[in-house]
Amino acid sequence: MSGENFVPNVEAILATRPDIVVQWGDMGNAIVDPIARTGLPVLTLRYGDSKLAAEWLRLLGIVLTGRSERGHDLATHFLEVYGEIARASAAIPTTHKPKVVYLHRTQGNSFQVAGNKTGPDSDIRLAGGINVAADVPGFAHVGAEQLLDWAPDVVLLNNVEKHARPATLYANPLLAGLPAVKQKRVYVYPQGGFRWEAPSQESPLAWRWLQALFHPDLNVSPLRAEMTTAYRELYGHEASQTDLDTVLRMADNADSLYYREKFAGKKTK
Numbered sequence: 001m002s003g004e005n006f007v008p009n010v011e012a013i014l015a016t017r018p019d020i021v022v023q024w025g026d027m028g029n030a031i032v033d034p035i036a037r038t039g040l041p042v043l044t045l046r047y048g049d050s051k052l053a054a055e056w057l058r059l060l061g062i063v064l065t066g067r068s069e070r071g072h073d074l075a076t077h078f079l080e081v082y083g084e085i086a087r088a089s090a091a092i093p094t095t096h097k098p099k100v101v102y103l104h105r106t107q108g109n110s111f112q113v114a115g116n117k118t119g120p121d122s123d124i125r126l127a128g129g130i131n132v133a134a135d136v137p138g139f140a141h142v143g144a145e146q147l148l149d150w151a152p153d154v155v156l157l158n159n160v161e162k163h164a165r166p167a168t169l170y171a172n173p174l175l176a177g178l179p180a181v182k183q184k185r186v187y188v189y190p191q192g193g194f195r196w197e198a199p200s201q202e203s204p205l206a207w208r209w210l211q212a213l214f215h216p217d218l219n220v221s222p223l224r225a226e227m228t229t230a231y232r233e234l235y236g237h238e239a240s241q242t243d244l245d246t247v248l249r250m251a252d253n254a255d256s257l258y259y260r261e262k263f264a265g266k267k268t269k
Contacts, residue, residue: 006031014038020063048117050126053199054078074201074234081204082126085211088218089128098153098185098214100129102197104139106157106164109174112141119199120156127210129154144174154213155180157188159195164188166256184257187213192227192247193235205230209248209263216258224248224265241265 006024008031013021021035025044035042043063046052054075061071089097102120105112114120115136124131132150136142155178157164166186175181189197189206196206208223224244231239244265245251253259 008035010034010038013040022060047119047199049122050119050199050203051079051082051122053201053203054082056199057201078201078204081207085126085207088211088220089126092128092215094130096215097128097130099132099151099179100124100154100156100214101132101147101150101152101180102156102158103164104158104160105141106161106168109144110141111144111147112139115140120197123197123203123207123210124156127207127214129210129214147175148177152178152180153183153185155186156197156210157186158197159189159191165252167252170255184255185213187256187259188249188252190248192231201234202230212262213258216262223263 006027008021008023013035018040020041020043022043022045023032023035024047025032026046026048032042032044043059045056045059057078058071058075061067061069061074064071102114102124103111104114104120113133113136114131115133115138116131118138121131121134125134132152133140133142155169157166157169165188166184169175169178169186170181170184172181180186189195190209192202192205194200194202196202196209205223205227208220208226211218212220212223224241227244227247228239231237231243237243239247248263250259250264253263
C-alpha cells in the first residue's frame, strides 16, 4: 500500500479499514502526514540500525491488544543476543575482521551496496566484519571497478532478486579479481519467515549466521538448533531438516567456502 520511497496509497489503506497504520518515522513528514490526516492512528518506526528492531517488537506488542508481554519477551531476547554477538566481536582484532560488502541489487555492471545507516551495515559491523561501503550514504549504486577497488573478502547477496546467487557472481568475468570470488566466499542470505538481511524478529539468527561466516574458527552455538527453537517459539512451527535446508539456502550456497561445514544437517542413514 505504498509506492516508491514508501509514499502511501491512502485510498488503498482506507479500503482495508485498519485499526492502526505502521510507517517509517525517519523519512520525513511527507509519508506520514497523508495517513494522519485521514484520522487513522499511525505508529512510526525508526530505521538505520538493526538494534532498533527491538523497539519495533516492543511497540507492536503494546499496540496489539493483549500482546505487550509477548512483545517485551521478544525484544528482551533480541537485545540479549545482540549483546552476546557484540561482545564476541569486540574481542576480535580489527586485523582479523574480513572486509564485507552487501549487494542489494546486482544488474550488469551496476551494483547497489548498503552503506551507513542501513540494516546490513549495522549487522556486518555487529558480527565482526568491516563494511567496505561504510562511507557511502544509505543504498547507492557502484560499478564493478569500485568493488574491485574495495576488494571485499566476503560478498553477501540479497533475497530480492531471483538471479542473485553465488554461482552468478563466480561466473561474472567482471568480478573475477575479487578476493571473495577467488576464495568462494559469496553467500546469499537465508530466508525464513522473513528475509534475514532486513531487521526483523529473526535478526538474532541472521547475526549468528554472519558471525559463523566471518569467523568460522569461533566456537558459536549450532545455528540449526537455534533455528529449530526460534521457529517453534516465534511461529509454533516444528521445522524439519528439509525446512532448515530451504531457509539456509543450502543448495545455492553449497559451493561457497565453509558453508556445508558450518550449516549442513547431520546425515541420516
